[in-house]
Amino acid sequence: MSHIMNTHQRIEFFDTTLRDGTQGEGVSLSVQDKLFIAQRLDEFGMDYIEGGWPSSNPRDEEFFNLAKSIDFKHAQLCAFGSTARFPNKIESDANLNGLLRAETPVITIFGKTWRFHSEKSLGLTDAENEELIFKSVQYLKSHGRKVIFDAEHFFDGYKADADFAKKMILAAERGGADIIALCDTNGGSLPHEVSEIMKDVLSTVSVPVGIHAHNDGELAVANSIAAVRAGATHVQGTMNGLGERCGNANLASIIPNLILKLKREPMQEALHLEKLTALSNFVNEILNLPSNTRSPFVGKSAFAHKGGIHVSAVLKDSLMYEHIDPTVVGNKQRVLVSDLAGQSNIRYKAAELGVDLESNKELAKKLVDHIKKLEYEGYQFEGAEASFELILRAELGEFKPYFSVLDSRVHTEYNKHGHHAAHVMLKIEVGGEIEHTAAEGDGPVNALDNSLRKALTRFYPEIADIQLIDYKVRVLDEKQGTSAKVRVLIETSDGHATWSTVGVSTNIIEASWQALSDSVNYKLFKLHQGNEMTV
Template sequence: MTNTVKIFDTTLRDGTQGEGISLSVEDKLKIAQKLDALGVTYIEGGWPGSNNKDIEFFNRASELHLTHAKITAFGSTRRKDTKPEEDVNLRRILEVGVKVATIFGKSWDFHVHKAIQTTLEENLSMIYDSVKYLKNQGLEVIYDAEHFFDGYKNNKDYAVQTIKKAEEAGADWIVLCDTNGGTMPHEVSAIVTHVCAEIKACPVGIHAHNDCELGVANSLAAVMAGATQVQGTINGFGERCGNANLVSIIPNLQLKLGYNVISSEQLQGLTPVARYVSEIANMALPVNQPFVGAAAFAHKGGIHVSAILRNASTYEHIRPELVGNKQRVLVSELAGQSNLVFKAQEMGLEFSNDNSQSKQLIEKIKQMEHEGYQFEGADASLELLIRDAYGKIEEMFTVESFKLLVEKSADNPSVSEAIVKIKIGNETVYNAAEGNGPVNALDNALRKCLLQYFPNLQQIHLSDYKVRVLDEKDTTAAKVRVLIESTDFNNSWSTVGVSENVIEASWHALIDSFRYALIGQECTPQSADDQKERVGLVNH
């Protein structure tokens, strides 16, 4: 048995079948480059026989300078009673110029009779002819045996016949698909073991779905039974309940089971890739997602934090750096002194209960929590508090005032305009901007002020905005807590603001976001021409 497992990523094809996910051609090209850098072996780009967007992707993907991955096109076996050279789907695969084709065929006799309405013999011919035809055209062929596990349990002999036909035709891989996602790990293990004993001419892979939340477990079970290719998606995106999550499969195979999957350096890129794909797909990455979530190595209880200060392995199953994540300590009403000790140590500060700054900081945090602040989800605001307490932050700007105007006429949508006045050094800076709401207008106006002096802020944008009503009984006069998440694609941070006025709460969180982003930066005013060019006033 080989100790190497190949990763087949189908985020760009199967992943886009998930509800709410739509990727443009540009999105798919960007993600493909990230997947290549991660070290996956195959990237399934789409189904050229189904839509023009996928055809455009394949045409443009040929210009990508991939160093590791092979782009593969997806399609089905030939239609019944049709020659393969006359089948539109197979011809489209050839036309887009890929070197690897992934085609699926029926393994379940029930599907043969009901879905494609043909005979069992014709289905076997469809599989053989299609694989043989693509092989004769010089392509590497991956055969996906659709519904294999259901077919095997219903009619074992016929299911095995289907994959033997693909083997006979020269398939390079035979991949067993749990298309309905209903198979149990012990069943996957037994069936894959049997298949690996039957199929000798080519290696076997697994394609699992997550309908029983067993996509990862079934993929691992298949590998341990002899499979050497795993198909899945980043973050488990996919139809219904999703596909097997490669973000969990890769580190489990490599760190827990000892398989060679990707290099240790590539594994350190796992968290950034997971977050990048989530950002591009406009899907929130669950904070508790294993290995890569923001809470995957977060500690809240004081006893836990006290223990990890002595040895992180007391409450962490791996070092987070191995997968590109980081350890986090949350400060809340459940936290003890250890949480603040940890945070201070992260910043190189000496935290002591006898220290006057420490005592003042603890009292301030307790008072702010009583007022409605919550720092467990606002790590950047907490760090700013600690830095302020120890005099370890240089204020790059101060706010003097802001004004808001919201105009709504009967026939037009509302328009928000913000005017912001800040001080940078000895200079007072004004700027105005419109937005699709008051908070967006404030963000735009403040950003215009700061970009003149801190051009690196151009890379930063708000990725999430949440409002929580704290005193519901007070109805519209209730105090609210606003949480803002910001990102520059490499890092993300969260800030918090509390007030009876949602605009003021948002403003406090927004200011903290920019203050945090400016830690360690230098003020580098742009020239007048640079400023004009940035706002489009210089003609080329």
């Protein structure tokens, strides 16, 4: 029964984003969403994709029916469910037969391994619970399926009564389970506990053992790594740590840690680690969730540098302040421009834009002073890189605004019936020509946006494809009340690229106008670099 730990043994990754991940608050996936994500997980090189619980809802049943037509190149699709309800009604159990009808090559079933649950929740004796697990696994195996047994609440059950918990997983092994996954269902275990318990289990069973951790103690990733170091060869989790309560173990952190730090080989030789960041972002995009910029490995800020001393060191050798090469996980190094910036930051950002400031240190110093002055006034360029580029290009003499605003008037109206609208009259000059226009919108910013587009379309029809996709307002000095300065950050897209611009003023309309103007100017500059269509 002894299981000898082999540090060279390959690790297999089991993704349950489509099942356990959907239990997270604010997470909802359509059938088509699930199919899209499943295909991307397969392209990445995931070993298993748990698609849902077919017996619990029609949406998951439809997913499994449609997934039958997908030719998965790497992953094995897995259906999830529970053991049967009664030991003497295995063959007629609706849940088990629903799992078989999904026709997946792999089935995961969970069973109670904490006496507290088997007694209180199911009302079973120890012998009945053991029989239930054994017969449920055996029944699925008799139909030719690979079976993964999720030992629910195993770590809590082990700590309460180790003999009971181990007896239940041995029942699953006798039934023919191919893999036994130990679940820290409540997410309250510590890494040293996971390691010690995993080693004891590995000396008890002969089949491969895995880990399924939850993040209630913010230790799901650490617990998963501890389990692997103790000998586990199967790791379950979700992309971006999605899941119920505080989430599941985050595969976007676990996978690179195991492969890059512990040098464990993935089961799939075709696992594309360089696609990890894109996969993480794709899942968030499908879920319509904002990406966590501070996520390790895949976050936008994971390899971002702000302090001048740090940047100076990174430019010499990035290993001084980066634990891995970001390109290995599909991410990239970023240098932020802020009031903490030194000349190294400015030179780095200029180099990214194809501008060599190494030989023009006087201009670099001038730019640093200018940026620091603007940030002191409330501007923030680390989140508005398009505005920064326009400043740089203007200092180099490469950019002049494509239009001038000669006059603008904003009128808002409200009435007792709840009607509200905003009207803007705008007078602009483009290349010596004057254009008067008026437009309305739901609010003053929307009306400004509409009027500017209307005024410029005759001169620059190419702006028709841009749209404002995000608008944020931050009060900078709250103690000043309604006279406080505000910072407006705008994110704009043309369907292919996105860019961010900033404006600051004590007048929210003026701050919004600055950011809107920069946004349109940036688009035009990118389209017409070297063109004489400037005023």
